[in-house]
Amino acid sequence: MTDDWRKRSLKELYRLTGQIFSQIPELARLWGGAYQALNFADVPFTPLRKPLYECRLALITTGGVHRRDQEPFDMSDPHGDATYRRIPASTTLHELTITHDYYDHSDADRDLNILFPLELVRHLVNRGIIGSLADSYGFMGHIEPPHLNTLIQQTAPEVATFLKQDRVDAVLLTPG
Amino acid sequence: MGLIARIIENAGISTICIVSLKPIAEQIRPPRTLHLAWPFGHPLGEPGNRIQQLAVLHAALQALATAQPGQILEPGWRWRREQYTLPEGWG
Incomplete structure (x- = not known):
């Protein structure tokens, strides 16, 4: 019972701070500066070996995007959900939705390209600017x-x- | 997100992250980062502003080929107060 209550209040806190940070970026940056969880000295690096017009590109977002026919992310766990959803390259934007309560995605709901630019990349593939689009x-x-x-x-x-x-x-x- | 980028880069694939929080990128050190100090949920800009979205995408894709390991690129574009031009040949 107590655990349930703690889970709920933590989740509510994250939802609220997410909404506030969406409105006041300065506050989010302060919070970001205090975020000391992980610190790396090294940087892994793989140079891009081809021109863009030969590259096969995939998109990854942590914004909670998934197909409507896929299981939504688990918002009941305040510690998050580490699973992923495969989004086939042929998916259209209206087949997608966002499950994520910790930021304001009302603009992305209207135009998903601002978060997950699937249509823009397809346009660039059609123009021969990007080689191809892979599953995201x-x-x-x-x-x-x-x-x-x-x-x-x-x-x-x-x-x-x-x-x-x-x-x-x-x-x-x-x-x- | 930077952690995912590091793991993919380690597997031998080039990555570029668009971020709105520079301090986190400075700690996690993704392989390549494009920093835009814009509100959460808007990595490529505003809904319906295709020229802005393409300008961000262009900067990100260009960084794939040009950024140094761990570099954080900062075009310095202000939120809702910039004029963007369509990248050449992208119309």
């Missing part, structure tokens, strides 16, 4: 321990493996 992936941001481990150990490496199998050259990542 939706995650839900705001992942805390213990689910952070699942993301690092399991779900993100799984997606990396799928991208390799799909011969993807480059990935554009966008947040919520």
Whole structure:
């Protein structure tokens, strides 16, 4: 019972801070400065080996985007949801929706290209500016321990493996 | 998001992250970052503003080929107070 209450109040707090941060970016930056969870000295780096017009591109967003016919992200767990949804390259924007309570996505609901530019990339593929579009992936941001481990150990490496199998050259990542 | 980018980059695929919070990128150190100090939920800009969206996409894709490891690129575009031009040949 107490756990349930704590879960609910934590979730409510994240929802509220997310909404406030969406309105007042300065506040979000202060909060971001205090975010000390992870710190890396090294930077992994793979140089892009092809011109853009030969590149196979995939999109990844942590904004909670998924197909309407897929299971929504789990918003009942205040520590987040480390799972992902595969979004086939042929998906149209109206087949997609957002499940994420911790930021204001009303503008993205109107025009998903501001968060997940599937249509824009398809336009650039048709123009011959980008080589091709691969299947993309939706995650839900705001992942805390213990689910952070699942993301690092399991779900993100799984997606990396799928991208390799799909011969993807480059990935554009966008947040919520 | 930066963590996912690091894992994908480690697997041998180039990544570019668009972020609105620079301090987190400075800690997580994604391979390549485009920083725009815009409200959450608007990494490519405003709904319906296709020229703005394409300008952001252009900057991000260009960074894939040009950014140095760990570099955070900052075009400095202000929220709702910039004029954008369509990237050449992207119409």
